[in-house]
Amino acid sequence: MSAMPSGTRVLVVEDDPHLAAGVMENLRAEGYEVNTAGDGEQALAWLREQGCALIVLDVMLPGIDGFGVCRTLREQGNNTPVLFLTARGDPVDRVRGLESGGDDYLAKPFHLQEFLLRVRAILRRWDWYRSASATAATAVLRFGGNEVDFRAFRARAWNGEGQELTEKEAMILKVLAEHAGEIVSREDLLERVWGYDVFPSTRTVDNFILRLRKRFEKDPARPRHFLTVWGVGYRFLSEGEP
Amino acid sequence: MKATRVFQLTVLVLVVVSAVQVGWWLLDRHAQTHEKVRAARTAYAEQISAAQALLDAGTSPQRVQQLLPQIIVADGHPTLAPQVDEALRTEERHRDNQYAWEGSFFLLALGACIAVIARALRAEARVLEEQENFLALVSHQFKTPLASLQLSLETMALRTLSAEQSRTLIDRMLADLARMEAMVTQILESARLERGRVEFKSEPLELGAAVARVVTHLEERARQERIRISCDIEPGLYVASDPLALDVVVRNILENALAAVTPLGGGSIALSARALNAEVELSVRDSGVGFRPADGARLFERFTRLHPRGGGGHYGTGLGLFIVHRLMHLGQGRVSAHSEGVGQGAKFVLTWPAAQGQRS
Numbered sequence: 001m002s003a004m005p006s007g008t009r010v011l012v013v014e015d016d017p018h019l020a021a022g023v024m025e026n027l028r029a030e031g032y033e034v035n036t037a038g039d040g041e042q043a044l045a046w047l048r049e050q051g052c053a054l055i056v057l058d059v060m061l062p063g064i065d066g067f068g069v070c071r072t073l074r075e076q077g078n079n080t081p082v083l084f085l086t087a088r089g090d091p092v093d094r095v096r097g098l099e100s101g102g103d104d105y106l107a108k109p110f111h112l113q114e115f116l117l118r119v120r121a122i123l124r125r126w127d128w129y130r131s132a133s134a135t136a137a138t139a140v141l142r143f144g145g146n147e148v149d150f151r152a153f154r155a156r157a158w159n160g161e162g163q164e165l166t167e168k169e170a171m172i173l174k175v176l177a178e179h180a181g182e183i184v185s186r187e188d189l190l191e192r193v194w195g196y197d198v199f200p201s202t203r204t205v206d207n208f209i210l211r212l213r214k215r216f217e218k219d220p221a222r223p224r225h226f227l228t229v230w231g232v233g234y235r236f237l238s239e240g241e242p
Numbered sequence: 243m244k245a246t247r248v249f250q251l252t253v254l255v256l257v258v259v260s261a262v263q264v265g266w267w268l269l270d271r272h273a274q275t276h277e278k279v280r281a282a283r284t285a286y287a288e289q290i291s292a293a294q295a296l297l298d299a300g301t302s303p304q305r306v307q308q309l310l311p312q313i314i315v316a317d318g319h320p321t322l323a324p325q326v327d328e329a330l331r332t333e334e335r336h337r338d339n340q341y342a343w344e345g346s347f348f349l350l351a352l353g354a355c356i357a358v359i360a361r362a363l364r365a366e367a368r369v370l371e372e373q374e375n376f377l378a379l380v381s382h383q384f385k386t387p388l389a390s391l392q393l394s395l396e397t398m399a400l401r402t403l404s405a406e407q408s409r410t411l412i413d414r415m416l417a418d419l420a421r422m423e424a425m426v427t428q429i430l431e432s433a434r435l436e437r438g439r440v441e442f443k444s445e446p447l448e449l450g451a452a453v454a455r456v457v458t459h460l461e462e463r464a465r466q467e468r469i470r471i472s473c474d475i476e477p478g479l480y481v482a483s484d485p486l487a488l489d490v491v492v493r494n495i496l497e498n499a500l501a502a503v504t505p506l507g508g509g510s511i512a513l514s515a516r517a518l519n520a521e522v523e524l525s526v527r528d529s530g531v532g533f534r535p536a537d538g539a540r541l542f543e544r545f546t547r548l549h550p551r552g553g554g555g556h557y558g559t560g561l562g563l564f565i566v567h568r569l570m571h572l573g574q575g576r577v578s579a580h581s582e583g584v585g586q587g588a589k590f591v592l593t594w595p596a597a598q599g600q601r602s
């Protein structure tokens with residue numbers, strides 16, 4: 001885990017020049033390398049050529065809006081984390097942002113320190129995920145006939161079906177696999193995968209576990225790998241429950 | 243607002259109830275008339291039976307007719323006198339006709355009332371919705387400069403800055419404040435436009451003088467941004483417009499042109515005017531960022547900002563051209579925007595009716 005963000009590249013997509021400049025200067029002062037784009041098309045063009053560790057994405061952009069940019073990226077298989085900035089802070093928009101594949105959501109006007117904290121938290125989570133999938137041994141997880149490729153966010157299920165994993169599904173799987181055989185609480189999962197109060201409820205974790213079961217369990221109703229520990233959380237068994 | 247709505251709804255309910263009552267009353271009157279006629283006929287039938295009894299008892303037909311004047315006896319059979327029968331029929335027809343006319347009149351009047359009130363209620367609901375949309379858009383527009391202000395201030399609070407960096411942030415904050423102030427002015431202007439269509443005056447105004455006033459006002463800013471404004475308007479061109487509206491229109495069009503040229507680091511704005519039949523046309527051509535031809539119509543919609551990066555230090559509110567469009571429309575004028583494409587500059591053409599008898 002790298003504590004210093006030095007050299008970490010962030011793309012700021014914001015159509016307001018003042019806000020873009022302010023965000024850029026502050027991120028630079030924290031040691032990040034920053035590029036900016038004024039609209040969605042420019043951002044997508046830049047991302048086709050280059051990579052970055054995080055995209056700070058305004059929602060109300062001229063042309064394609066931020067949600068559209070994020071969806072397009074995910075469809076292209078680009079899993080770069082996205083922090084949405086928006087003037088609309090209502091819950092409906094929040095949910096839309098996260099559904100389109102965003103990692104976090106901040107309403108304008110925002111507090112500088114909160115913004116910087118969130119940027120750091122997202123990068124830390126991804127840092128952990130990447131370093132935890134860095135070696136040949138950790139990049140691939142095999143259990144019960146399933147094979148998960150953490151780097152490509154792809155999997156082949158026991159029945160031969162190809163699966164595209166979302167980042168959150170992959171992260172949850174990663175946390176569970178790292179603690180195979182142990183009990184992992186819902187709160188731990190929330191903290192490790194989302195970090196912040198993006199989702200207010202631990203029910204969200206349950207929904208993701210259901211999705212993982214549907215993808216990888218032979219009988220999702222009677223799971224052998226993703227076990228519920230009542231009142232606490234979950235336990236992952238790579239061998240499968242006897 | 244709410245009290246008016248309650249009142250309108252109450253009146254609507256009253257009118258609907260009245261309409262139902264009128265309908266019921268009509269049916270009731272109709273039934274009653276028929277009932278009366280039927281009763282009369284029954285009474286006459288009894289008289290006919292009585293006449294028959296008298297005849298059977300040997301009373302002479304003449305005597306029977308004397309006793310029962312509505313009955314006539316022909317060939318030894320008593321029947322109702324034709325004029326009485328006719329009178330009954332006429333009475334029935336007359337009453338039915340009366341109810342039909344009076345009833346339809348009342349129902350029509352009440353129906354009209356219902357339509358008028360329902361229409362008013364619908365119009366009000368639409369206005370309310372528009373206002374809500376407007377408020378949502380306005381608050382959204384304010385959040386960006388607010389966010390920028392907050393970010394600048396928090397940066398100053400969080401970090402140790404050089405004098406130069408502080409200066410940059412202060413300039414940025416001042417520009418944000420100026421932007422918010424411009425937005426307030428324009429929002430008020432556009433709100434006034436939405437409300438008061440009545441105060442619009444139409445008087446002969448010399449276009450050259452009006453343009454010159456606005457240009458003088460903006461010249462300093464243009465010089466700073468290395469933008470040359472040239473004016474080719476012959477004196478004596480008079481347009482029929484509202485003096486305030488003319489000023490606002492020309493100012494907004496010129497500010498839009500400045501904002502379009504500024505990002506290119508300099509350029510030119512050329513104004514020219516000519517008389518065309520009964521109209522006067524002002525062209526404002528700039529060497530600025532231009533726009534996609536397809537976006538020409540969208541430019542005049544509220545909160546459209548095609549070039550958010552346009553205009554160093556001055557930001558579009560998305561209201562300027564909307565105001566121009568509304569004002570031109572109110573004054574029987576027109577405005578259109580033309581561009582060959584992004585980076586090709588743009589031309590705005592304003593057309594007013596020429597002032598009567600003032601054309602040179």
